[in-house]
Amino acid sequence: EADIYQTPRYLVIGTGKKITLECSQTMGHDKMYWYQQDPGMELHLIHYSYGVNSTEKGDLSSESTVSRIRTEHFPLTLESARPSHTSQYLCASSESGGYSNQPQHFGDGTRLSIL
């Protein structure tokens, strides 16, 4: 059973606030990912990390930033939230090793609403 936790589950906040979405996993996975999902739409990768001190931007441009100081922790930050950032944010992780056989495990997501 995968153990990956996201907090908060829901956040409603005003424009201009700084926001940090937390993601932690207890499986020791090297690889972690952030996806953005609008209702009824595909998930889009916005950030990923192959290990500590490694972060890369994903396929979808995002104004958010991430950090990876510890293996188990991969927080996402928005410096100044805008209504266009309203979406669901999903965190995932996967093991290292053979690229062909490691499934990604997902948290329950954070549903973010910017007023």
Add this chain to the structure above:
Amino acid sequence: KQEVTQIPAALSVPEGENLVLNCSFTDSAIYNLQWFRQDPGKGLTSLLLIQSSQREQTSGRLNASLDKSSGRSTLYIAASQPGDSATYLCAVNSNDYKLSFGAGTTVTVRA
């Protein structure tokens, strides 16, 4: 750029009927394909992962097939139950661990 399409977008069946969900992708050079289930307001639960060298994968009432050369995968759910109601997502790994997702098929199983 890998494009993943899932048809139909929505499906409603009576309890007990078998479900057939389709996924197609444009670039056949893939490492693996993963099927997920997503319940409303929740994250994704991994159902099955098929390696590029495999033709199918089974888990309980679920069976997923893969035809890499034609860019297709099919998820079969036997003897559907109301608890199977959810959105099913197909995701293709074709670029260094990063997944490309379809928009999903929303399934409703009527009791």
